[in-house]
Amino acid sequence: MPELPEVEVVRRGLEPAVTGRMISSVEVLHPRPVRRHLAGPDDFAATLTGRTFDVPRRRGKYLWLPFTDGDAMLAHLGMSGQFLVADHGHPDVRNTRIRFSFTDSGQELHFVDQRMFGGLSLAADGALLPAEIAHIGLDPFDPDFNPVAVADRIRRRRTGIKRALLDQTVVSGIGNIYADEALWLARTHYAKPTDAMSRKQVITVLDAAREVMALALDEGGTSFDSLYINVNGESGYFDRSLKAYGQDGRSCPRCGHLIRREHFMNRSAYRCPHCQRVPPNPRW
Numbered sequence: 430m431p432e433l434p435e436v437e438v439v440r441r442g443l444e445p446a447v448t449g450r451m452i453s454s455v456e457v458l459h460p461r462p463v464r465r466h467l468a469g470p471d472d473f474a475a476t477l478t479g480r481t482f483d484v485p486r487r488r489g490k491y492l493w494l495p496f497t498d499g500d501a502m503l504a505h506l507g508m509s510g511q512f513l514v515a516d517h518g519h520p521d522v523r524n525t526r527i528r529f530s531f532t533d534s535g536q537e538l539h540f541v542d543q544r545m546f547g548g549l550s551l552a553a554d555g556a557l558l559p560a561e562i563a564h565i566g567l568d569p570f571d572p573d574f575n576p577v578a579v580a581d582r583i584r585r586r587r588t589g590i591k592r593a594l595l596d597q598t599v600v601s602g603i604g605n606i607y608a609d610e611a612l613w614l615a616r617t618h619y620a621k622p623t624d625a626m627s628r629k630q631v632i633t634v635l636d637a638a639r640e641v642m643a644l645a646l647d648e649g650g651t652s653f654d655s656l657y658i659n660v661n662g663e664s665g666y667f668d669r670s671l672k673a674y675g676q677d678g679r680s681c682p683r684c685g686h687l688i689r690r691e692h693f694m695n696r697s698a699y700r701c702p703h704c705q706r707v708p709p710n711p712r713w
Contacts, residue, residue, distance in 0.1 A: 433602030442660030489601025510547030591619035620711035
């Protein structure tokens with residue numbers, strides 16, 4: 430699943446591609462990506478035609494494209510959803526599901542989704558923040574993000590620190606990859622009880638998350654295959670800079686001990702057994 434850096438890379442690519450442009454037509458080539466639009470694909474196309482995009486916005490992993498009339502198109506990228514800009518009349522790439530054309534006859538916008546877990550939906554009055562994602566917490570890059578308040582909220586929870594980082598209602602944008610990278614940077618075990626951590630310790634982890642995601646943004650995000658690309662079809666390369674995630678059996682860049690892969694919440698957690706020691710009374 431794309432995390433904050435990957436979604437922000439897409440948002441930045443969409444901004445010059447769609448801002449201020451009026452939709453002349455929408456072609457829904459497969460109904461599944463608009464399944465949340467209960468009136469059906471034809472109504473989705475008719476409802477969006479004639480609207481003008483404003484500047485794309487993001488909160489955490491969630492992306493939406495506001496319209497100048499106050500509504501928005503909420504984008505669920507899922508595991509393989511992609512936006513691509515394409516020259517008018519150029520052959521579609523495989524798995525193109527929705528095609529947007531514009532009144533200026535410039536490049537089109539295509540929504541591509543191999544697995545079709547993602548999709549697009551109309552969010553009424555959602556330009557500033559769609560109601561569907563109003564429960565999502567601020568992310569560390571939001572100007573209103575308050576690390577002290579978030580740290581105190583995390584400390585009131587009786588859980589492990591990685592579980593808290595993955596709770597998008599507490600702090601958004603951090604998924605499995607950047608949680609492991611942040612915890613490695615902060616020398617913190619993923620099962621450290623949040624209620625046993627000081628405010629300073631939690632803020633250190635939050636600062637580490639922001640740092641690793643900022644580095645990932647500089648490198649275009651993390652790509653392990655062709656499912657994550659930017660609007661120009663290019664992959665990010667932060668996977669080459671990962672210190673913990675996916676590095677099991679390799680030497681920790683800090684101390685030389687071998688990184689371990691361990692079972693965590695039906696997925697995996699990666700840590701250095703020397704730098705990130707098991708805490709007293711861990712919360713797995």
